Amino acid sequence: MAILANNATDLVEQMILLTKRLAEIADAQVNMFSPNDIEEYTKMNDEASRLAATYTIECNRIASNPDILNGLDVHLKETLKKETKRFREILAAHEDAIERGKTLSEGLVKAIATEAANARPTPQAYSPSLRGIEGPKRDTSAIALDRRA
Numbered sequence: 001m002a003i004l005a006n007n008a009t010d011l012v013e014q015m016i017l018l019t020k021r022l023a024e025i026a027d028a029q030v031n032m033f034s035p036n037d038i039e040e041y042t043k044m045n046d047e048a049s050r051l052a053a054t055y056t057i058e059c060n061r062i063a064s065n066p067d068i069l070n071g072l073d074v075h076l077k078e079t080l081k082k083e084t085k086r087f088r089e090i091l092a093a094h095e096d097a098i099e100r101g102k103t104l105s106e107g108l109v110k111a112i113a114t115e116a117a118n119a120r121p122t123p124q125a126y127s128p129s130l131r132g133i134e135g136p137k138r139d140t141s142a143i144a145l146d147r148r149a
Contacts, residue, residue: 001053001057002054002057003015003018008070008071011058011062011068011069012069012072012077015055015058015062015080018054019055022087023083025051026048026087026091027093028044029044029048029097030094033100
């Protein structure tokens with residue numbers, strides 16, 4: 001979905017609003033990582049995806065045709081630059097929050113899997129070459145993790 005603008009001023013005003021809204025969504029999602037409010041976080045993903053697609057289309061259009069912004073009020077250009085910078089800073093924080101959550105989740109799953117592997121009994125097998133029972137071997141049975149848990 002592209003922005004329908006009447007002129008450069010209209011386009012930049014809409015880009016400013018779009019950038020602000022994307023920054024608001026990203027900032028809200030970063031704040032949802034702290035209390036682990038993932039359900040509310042995921043509710044915002046549809047809107048964020050649609051707006052990000054539009055943002056990408058318009059940024060590419062402006063980059064391929066910078067003359068589209070000729071004659072634009074300097075104040076509007078500065079506002080767009082300021083909002084874009086703010087958006088990028090929030091996106092960096094968003095990326096960090098996602099990475100922390102991913103690292104924490106992976107560590108938790110690994111710790112649970114290790115504990116489960118250590119807690120199960122080790123099978124012992126008969127070995128004719130050793131003339132009796134072979135020593136126990138670890139990790140000889142599979143572990144199934146329920147992703148819904």
